[in-house]
Amino acid sequence: MAILNSDRLFPVEPYVRDMARSLYETVCDLPIVSPHGHCDPSWFAKNERFPNPAELFVVPDHYAFRMLVSQGISMDSLGVPRTDGKTNANDPRAIWRILAENFHLFRGTPTSMWLEHSFQHVFGLDVPLSAETADHYYDHIDQKLGTPDFLPRALFERFNIEVLATTESALDDLQWHKQIANSGWQGRVVTTYRPDAVVDPDFENFATNVKQFGEITGEDTTSWQGYLQAHRVRRAEFKAFGATASDHGHATARTADLATADAETLFLKVTSGTFTPEEADLFRGQMITEMARMSLDDGLTLQLHAGSRRNHHRGVLATYGRDKGFDIPGRTDFVSALQPLLNVVGFEPELKIIVFTLDETTYARELAPLAGAYPALYLGPPWWFFDSYEGIKRFREATTETCGFYNTVGFNDDTRAFCSIPARHDVARRSDCSYLAQLVATGRLRENEAYQVAYDLTYGLVKKAYQL
């Protein structure tokens, strides 16, 4: 018995469903190119077994545990680690049972589809998860995890991943990437340059981080020029471990183009430890433009992930730390925010700036018009709450008419849940093929064009945008 409907996410009308399925069949087995995500490179460096079902599927995945929390289940009982190191739930089977008993909460969500895809396709399970099947699931998955076929590298190969990008801090020693490189394993795992800790004055320990940044790079990061040079040095090191992109989180998408002297003054201010929120924000904005300038030299694609208001609940941050499902999107004004950046580098033909949003209202109103005009600007795929069937549908319907397909860059899974990678790419492929089939059926795209676009959305565009 299958858990999943094999025609899931395809349109219902028979002609369109057949068209969608035909398109999907040409792309479903293409290799996975995963240009942005948060997998832990140590998995592939160490290649040790995943500890148990709860630590594979629940504890590290805020998509999974926040939904349980939203119905009154405590983070402690789900084993979410506390920052004070105090013990909480440590029986993985008990955690797993909580998931199983409450799995109805995920009805209609992409999380349930991702999980069921893993259950069926990765672990070969054939009954739905429920209170009754909780122990069967636990035992089955736990047993599989102990076999060689379920070690990280084996799964990587079985998932048909051509390349997987992880994301590391500018202060990271890249030891796991070094270990992977030295291991002789042929899997392609590359890093991505994420300098938030040294470009965001509001980041924990920013001043210390900048100091450490100088030590790591041997540059004088007490001066603006030395600080910029330290970025260049580290970008080059990241490139040596496969990086083809940098990545920047930014609540507002604000960019700036200050005169050199003003930028220098601002740098000294924010590293002095005494600065206003406005100065911090301006510095973050200036650094996006500086990173774009460096990209002109070293060729890294620049990713901008804008619009998340982090750590909405102070208590969750204090007790459990960051990335616990309490980051809530807000409105973003890209038109004003990106104007300084695009006036500097928007017409650079080799530069690739990829913008991601959590504010879907900007798709048709701001981002598609910008990407459909500026040569350097591309639209990242639907992100976080939106890399789902409805999210992808809204993205395509809102952007295609204004910027077409060729100002977009294929799919990102952006996940820290390893087993969800094939599931998420499968959802994207099905959703895109359904959209294309709808265009064909309504005379907006010719059938032969649809096959070409399906290939490009799955494989061609991502390779080009990330130079992979």
Next chain:
Amino acid sequence: MAILNSDRLFPVEPYVRDMARSLYETVCDLPIVSPHGHCDPSWFAKNERFPNPAELFVVPDHYAFRMLVSQGISMDSLGVPRTDGKTNANDPRAIWRILAENFHLFRGTPTSMWLEHSFQHVFGLDVPLSAETADHYYDHIDQKLGTPDFLPRALFERFNIEVLATTESALDDLQWHKQIANSGWQGRVVTTYRPDAVVDPDFENFATNVKQFGEITGEDTTSWQGYLQAHRVRRAEFKAFGATASDHGHATARTADLATADAETLFLKVTSGTFTPEEADLFRGQMITEMARMSLDDGLTLQLHAGSRRNHHRGVLATYGRDKGFDIPGRTDFVSALQPLLNVVGFEPELKIIVFTLDETTYARELAPLAGAYPALYLGPPWWFFDSYEGIKRFREATTETCGFYNTVGFNDDTRAFCSIPARHDVARRSDCSYLAQLVATGRLRENEAYQVAYDLTYGLVKKAYQL
């Protein structure tokens, strides 16, 4: 002949239509639970006949008369009462004819479907309303209204209403609820605590209202603690007449968490009659948090209706008063607005805060992420302009993927048009079943799950959220 298509609002593709109809058949006869609305409790206390078709369907319903006004028909000619008591149109048959002659204006609107549902199902009419049938309609409805089966209590029972919540001001004497309670009639009509008149410093006669609030409760409402105590007293009285919830209108959704001394100072300021708009807004925000604290003690569910900018046209307000169709929604920023409240009570497992919005852009960007994280927060159903087929569709498509079904609370009719209650619940049930059928047909929900969710959306969730 039927006026309505019996398969209305179901998807067109035969398989999905059959699925939707099958789901609908299991919920269409469930009792109506109406946890929030604006019916007049005197109808059920006095149980007198509704005066005539115009005063049943046109005069009190701003959905109906604003559309006629928008095409140049005067409020006077529609019998909308003037605040100065001057006479306007008083021939109900003439008013009815205006509606009939202009009924084409309502094409494609939920108002036309609600009205036609009443015409067909409540009054047994079988031809569409038009200039030609205006008098036939008038005579038929007027005759029916004079029969015992069309008295308010008889209709309440025929509509299969399990419970109906009205909304009363904190200053209301609850006389009609008392009369209903003493009448021996078994219909369950409960009140809801709506304290706008004593928590909004911009409300007409606010200072006088607070004084009167003290007189009603016997508390000293010149002091902050006495004022809070007066709320506790009145909430208890409302609970005695069945209230399980409070309700709060609020243009901005802003909340606050002031220190006690600051709250006290602010209270003295706003009750002194001299205060800034910012102080008024801050006080409204503080009172939401105070109400939530009281809910922790007395268990009332807290409803927050945010985002309406009231009385857009000064002349309409001056001549005809509030609630005349000139309340226009605006943007709402829930992420910042609710942060103070949710940091105080967001993790209270027994508390239920239900948020309603008129800004659909917040569904996927703000409200679903918040409700899918905070235990105390629930999403109210689409409201006012949005409790329609398209509105419900957009709500489900935008929220389900992030917060699922179980952080929502079923349907509210929120109406002052009594006969529209079964019509509105029917639209909601059909729309939800159509959405669920679409999920089943595209492999996003199993068929057995869909039946459970259909029941929960119709009956289970509302009973739980409102403790009814």
Next chain:
Amino acid sequence: MAILNSDRLFPVEPYVRDMARSLYETVCDLPIVSPHGHCDPSWFAKNERFPNPAELFVVPDHYAFRMLVSQGISMDSLGVPRTDGKTNANDPRAIWRILAENFHLFRGTPTSMWLEHSFQHVFGLDVPLSAETADHYYDHIDQKLGTPDFLPRALFERFNIEVLATTESALDDLQWHKQIANSGWQGRVVTTYRPDAVVDPDFENFATNVKQFGEITGEDTTSWQGYLQAHRVRRAEFKAFGATASDHGHATARTADLATADAETLFLKVTSGTFTPEEADLFRGQMITEMARMSLDDGLTLQLHAGSRRNHHRGVLATYGRDKGFDIPGRTDFVSALQPLLNVVGFEPELKIIVFTLDETTYARELAPLAGAYPALYLGPPWWFFDSYEGIKRFREATTETCGFYNTVGFNDDTRAFCSIPARHDVARRSDCSYLAQLVATGRLRENEAYQVAYDLTYGLVKKAYQL
């Protein structure tokens, strides 16, 4: 062979498709009423051949060239004129080949459908455009353009245009309209009063423009009353050349209702050349209200096109001038912005104010509630990035439930690409019929009503709203 699918844009499910096609067949041959656009009246005055395919389809159409630019093709190579008069690409065949080689960039866009509609229906081409067919296309179109049947007036007649409105500056001498009037040709080409150059203090040479405005009209435009009188004079002249409407571009939609003395002071300030951005914006807002007051006297319909942030890239503006695809929409708050205007004239029964937006989030939240209440306010059709299948679908789905069909005004093509006029109207007719068919199939509209609404959306409403 046909390039286009004859059932394009119709729903796929057979019953709904048949219904949509039946509706469409009753409106597809109705005359085109084009009440707002940017065609060049000299075409019809001079009636000379269009120079070549590139100058017909690429060079003047920012929809076409911005998409090519967004993928790194230079404006110079596309023949976009430079403001400094320096030569750029001048081989029209080379420009045409660039379009042909990159035509895949337009997949899924309305631009490709408009172009293919022209290729097939205007020029009789029967193979898709591609690198291989580029020269065939060029030769075929170029040859046709040299024949009498392809002169502007012949095409006007063949397109079945009942009336075409152009848009002229308040400073325009209307010479082409005079020449058309004197030519004896029966085609109805009317002008529209567009006073941006003399009402926007930030317009290039505003002070000089106001001076010239006085010279043209013989009024004393150094005084507020004289300046207003100059508008009245010019509006009358425009009316003499067929104008039934004025048109106003406005980034914010802000309106104002200043006391006369304050308006006079503000006028003297902004014409003095020294004023703040706030004063400029306030003056623009005041002038909308003044124009509405003049409409009460002379009957011109008032069009408000709000929300475009012009000239996002300084370099493009400096090198190529305005209207080059770098105008990017932003958020608009209509509720506050229109309140002063609507409080003054919103209940005028004869006045018609038509509002257009580039911020789709305002459809259901702001514009439909306003238009569904105020007698003077109407919603313009989807505009610019949104006069497409998906754009029209979103517009109807978001507005109809609240303001119905009869507070909307039919379609505007708003184009400067002459051959796209029939294509754009055809897209609108098909999209509207598909929407109506969906309503019928889901029991929200009766079949006989749908035929009436289809006629009204295509022909009846636009004639009434623009008094054409």
